[in-house]
Amino acid sequence: MKTYRQIWEAPKAFRSDKWDHYLDLYDRYLAPYRDGRAITYLEIGVQGGGSLCVAREYFGPEARIFGIDLDPASRAVEEAGIADRVFTGAQGDFDFLNEVIAATGTPDIIIDDGSHQQGDVVGTFLALFPVLAEDGLYVVEDTHTVHYPSHQDTTLGINFYDYFKGLADKMMPDFMVPNRHRARFREHPEQREGRLERRNTIGTAIGGLHFHDSMIVVEKTPYREAWRRNA
Template identity: 65%
Template sequence: MKSYREIFEAPKRFTSDKWDHYLDVYDRHFARFRTGRPLTYLEIGVQSGGSLCVAREYFGSTARIYGLDIDPNSKAAEEAGIANRVFIGSQSDGAFLTSVLAEIGAPDIVVDDGSHSQADMVGTFLALFPRLAPHGCYIVEDTHTIHFPSHQRSDTGLNVYDYFRSLPDKLTLDFMVPEARRDRFRTPPESRTGDIRTRNAMAHSIGSLHFYNSMIVIEKAPYREPWRRIL
């Protein structure tokens, strides 16, 4: 199968504007989805539609490819038969995002290449990540816009790095419970009873966080309690 880079660099009907190193990051995190089973791909920020062209070829004809953009001209990718649908609306509109999810179901992949405002990058993640498929992948692109005065609007006073840098330590909240550290986590999971309920609701479903130049990748995974195997 062709790599994401090979598909991106080949001639295609619509163009796309991406930083070169993104192409290898996509392959690193998207390759596991190329199983032939149907998947749902949602890209926020369609622009001229080139990345939807790449997604269609990369994931194949069974993939459900969706776009979301504020520009009605982005419907061209849908009209050309590349995207199953391109929704026209703002990612900052929570009701609109809810209506999109009601139609497409749980996405396997979300790529946020939309407004790049700090408020939207954080707010859209909070709205969509809980609805992502259990082993899904969420990408926030062009996070270097943190340095652009025109993109620094924030509803909470947090920028995109303030928020995502706060998550790694939330993945280990289980270790706040002393008896769990000493006894529970040394017991095979099938022998344990009850639940530990100290975890942050969002971090509960994060499997991994990856920080790249101008890009953050969050992979979802069902939560598993730690187990220190003593052999």
């Protein structure tokens, strides 16, 4: 099979732009989803449509490919039969996002290459990560815009880098319960009584949190209570 880079660099009907190192990162994170299943792919920020062209070839004809963009002209990639649908609207409009998810069903992969505004990035993640598939992938592109004065719009009082860095300790909620880890976590999970309080439903669903130059990748996995196994 062709790599993401090979597909991107070949001639295609629609064009977009990406930083060169993204192409290899996408192969690293997207390759596990090329296993024959009919994945649902949703990209925020269609621009010229080139990345949806790549997604279509990369994942094959059975994949369901969707896009979101403010510019109605981005629907050309849908009209060409490459994307299943391109929705016109703002990622900061949560009613609109709910309508998109109602139409697409559960996404397996979400790419945020949209406004890159601080509030939009965090708000979109809060809205869409909970509806992502249990083994899904969430990618935020162009995170270097955290340094741009033009991309500081937010009502949340926090920039998106600080938000995502703050998720790191939320991945370990079991250990926030005082003294439980010394006894409970040495027992087989099937032998334990009751359930621990899950303090952060987003944190407990994160299986991996990766920071790259200009990109953040969040892997979603089903929650499993911690277990310290004995040899």
